Amino acid sequence: MALGPTDAARLDVGIEGGQVRLRPRSAAGPDLDASGLLILPGLINAHDHLEFNLFPRLGSGPYANATAWAKDIYRPHEPPVREHLKLAKHFRLLWGGIKNLLSGVTSVLHHNPYEPVFDAGFPVRVIRRFGWSHSLSFSRDVKADWARTPREAPFLIHAGEGTDSCAADEVYRLDAAGVLGPSTVLVHGVALEQSGLELLRKRRSSLVWCPSSNHFTLGRTLSREALDSGIPIALGTDSALTAAGDLIDEIEVARRDVRAVRLYGMLTDVAARVLRLRDGEGTISDGGVSDLLLVRDRGIEPAHALLQIDPEAVFVGGRIKLASLRFAERLPAPLRKNLQPLRIEGRGEWLIDCDVSMLLDACHLALGKDFRLAGKAVAA
Secondary structure (H helix, E strand, O other), rough: OEOOOOOOEEEEEEEEEOOOEEOOOOOOOOHHHHOEEHHHHOEEEEEEEEEHHOOOEEEEEEOOHHHHHHHHHOOOOOOOHHHOOOOOHHHHHHHHHHHHOOOOEEEEEEEEOOOHHHHHHOOOOEEOOEEEEEOOOOOOOOHHHHHHOOOOOOEEEOOEEEOOHHHHHHHHHHHOOOOOOEEEEEEEEEOOOHHHHHHHHHHEEEEOOOOHHHHHHHOOOOHHHHHHOOOOEEEOOOOOOOOOOHHHHHHHHOOOOOOOOHHHHHHHHHHHHHHOOOOOOOOOOOOOOOEEEEEEEOOOHHHHHHHHHOEEEEEEEEEEEEHHHHOOOOOOOHHHHHOOEEEEEEOOEEEOOOOHHHEEEEEEEEOOOOEEEEEEEEEE
C-alpha cells in the first residue's frame, strides 16, 4: 500500500461504510486477495469537460488564445460536431466518466454545471462543492459567480489560456475584480509572466495544468518559471476536444517537464488541497474515503508506478467500479454481477460497473459503429 510517493508498506486495507480501515497484515489474509498488487490512492483529475470526450480534437492551432480557438471550432450545425450533439448529453457524460475511470481516476472536477446523472451510479465521483466561471470572455458576471461560491470551497476559472497580451492580462483583471484569493484556481495559466506568478503567490492562489491541451491549442504550456514557482499545481486532462487522450496520455506529456514524485502529488494529495477536498481523497488514511487504485506491484516506488498505469481494479467509495480480467477472477460472484466488459484500443479489456451495452447501443445509433473515446476506438 502506498504511504506516499516514495514509500509503501504491506498492510491489509479494510473497507467499512465507504471508508478505509487500516490494520497490520494478518495471518488469516484479506477477504479479497490483492497479493502482487500495489494499492494507490484513487487519482484526482482537476479539470475535465465530461460531455466532450467522444468528440475528436478540433482546431488547427496554435492560437493566440482560447477565445480564438473557440470561435474557430464552434460550428454546431456542421460535422463532426452536429453528429456528436445528436447523442444525448446524459450518455456523453457517462462516457466521460468512463474515460476517467479507465485511467484510475476516482474524483474529477467537471468544469460545467452539476448534472443529475452524477448522483447515482456514475463511474467516478464528480466533485460537487466548488464555484466556477467559464472565463472572463464567456462568463456574464465573474464577480457574481465568485460571490455564489460556498465558503471554503475552491473557485475555478479558465484564465491565462493563451500566449498573447490579452491572456497575460487576465490575472490582473481577476485581481482588480476582487476574485483572486486563496480559494481561486486558475485553469491553464500558460500566459502567466513573472509578475503574474508573483501576484498569484501573493494571493495564495493555485493552478491546474493541462499540458497536452495547451500544446495543441497554444503551441506551448506552463513555463519553467510557473512550474518552479512554488504555486500549488494540480493536473487535469481537459476534454478530448483538445487533449491528447486520457489521463495516462496526460501523464506521459507532463513527465517531460516534471519528475515522478511531483506528478504523484499533482494527482493525489496536492490536487486534493487545491480542490479543498475534505474526506481523505488523494491519500490512503484510516477513516478516509475508500477511493483506491490497484496496479501490479513491480517493486518500484508509488510515484514511478503512476508512470506505468495499467489499472487492475478501481474502488470508488468502497465499491468496485473497474476490474481487469485477471483481477476479476479473484472477485466473489456477488461483486462481479454488475460488471460489464469494455474494450478500448491500446488500453485492453476491463469489466466496469456500468451499463456498457446500453451506452454502446446509444453511440451506434448516433455515431455509427466506429466511434472513439478520448481518441481511442471502443468495442464491446
